[in-house]
Amino acid sequence: MQIAMDGPAGAGKSTIAKCVAKKLKITYLDTGAMYRAITKGVIDRGICFDDQDAIAEYAHQAVIAFKGDQIFLDGQDVTRAIRTPEVSAHTSDVASVPEVRKVLVQAQQQIAEGTDVIMDGRDIGSRVLPNADYKFYLDAAVSERAKRRYDELKAKKALDGKTLADIEADIEKRDYLDSHREVDPLVCCEDAHRIDTTAMTIDQVCDCLIEIIKKPKDEEAL
Numbered sequence: 001m002q003i004a005m006d007g008p009a010g011a012g013k014s015t016i017a018k019c020v021a022k023k024l025k026i027t028y029l030d031t032g033a034m035y036r037a038i039t040k041g042v043i044d045r046g047i048c049f050d051d052q053d054a055i056a057e058y059a060h061q062a063v064i065a066f067k068g069d070q071i072f073l074d075g076q077d078v079t080r081a082i083r084t085p086e087v088s089a090h091t092s093d094v095a096s097v098p099e100v101r102k103v104l105v106q107a108q109q110q111i112a113e114g115t116d117v118i119m120d121g122r123d124i125g126s127r128v129l130p131n132a133d134y135k136f137y138l139d140a141a142v143s144e145r146a147k148r149r150y151d152e153l154k155a156k157k158a159l160d161g162k163t164l165a166d167i168e169a170d171i172e173k174r175d176y177l178d179s180h181r182e183v184d185p186l187v188c189c190e191d192a193h194r195i196d197t198t199a200m201t202i203d204q205v206c207d208c209l210i211e212i213i214k215k216p217k218d219e220e221a222l
């Protein structure tokens with residue numbers, strides 16, 4: 001079974017995807033973490049964000065590996081390092097480089113081959129898994145998404161002096177870049193279930209998805 005989950009930043013995709021993966025006992029793949037890891041490598045190497053050729057060259061040689069909840073870049077554990085405001089602020093730039101997308105989409109499709117998986121990202125239903133058994137598009141009001149991100153960073157003591165207003169502005173900027181880039185922008189596929197999570201708890205969203213997945217296909221068409 002393949003499940004695609006897309007949506008803007010802070011809509012709850014990774015939390016919900018992890019919950020669904022656990023309930024269905026399938027693999028979860030956080031594709032955003034892969035774009036973040038490449039961005040971390042770009043920053044560490046001092047590569048300029050305008051230098052698409054250098055970014056593309058690095059993406060071809062970077063080695064990304066997952067071990068449980070941890071992500072490794074070129075052998076180094078970068079699980080926490082890819083969640084800093086600096087990496088968050090620049091990942092949209094790196095993710096808009098066509099060659100980076102080519103490399104990562106290929107890697108994601110390879111991981112999905114022959115595996116029951118739920119993947120979250122921006123282009124999963126449209127590009128990575130166009131034939132997914134189920135497609136979901138999670139959304140929420142930008143103020144709610146900013147609050148969730150703020151609380152998450154605060155709990156991790158990773159706010160770096162950012163206010164709630166700063167985070168909302170960052171999210172709006174990222175939404176714009178992710179949905180207006182030329183290659184594989186964020187879209188809600190026609191065949192996706194669109195769910196507004198603004199007023200829903202994690203458990204409610206998770207149960208809603210599981211209900212859709214468990215419903216026989218012929219009932220779904222009614």
Ligand code: DC
Nearest residue numbers: 031032033035091092095121122123
């Ligand atoms: O889901 P996230 O916030 O960790 O994603 C980080 C960035 O990566 C986000 O700005 C969009 C980009 N991204 C993407 O372009 N395509 C994906 N499949 C996943 C993430």
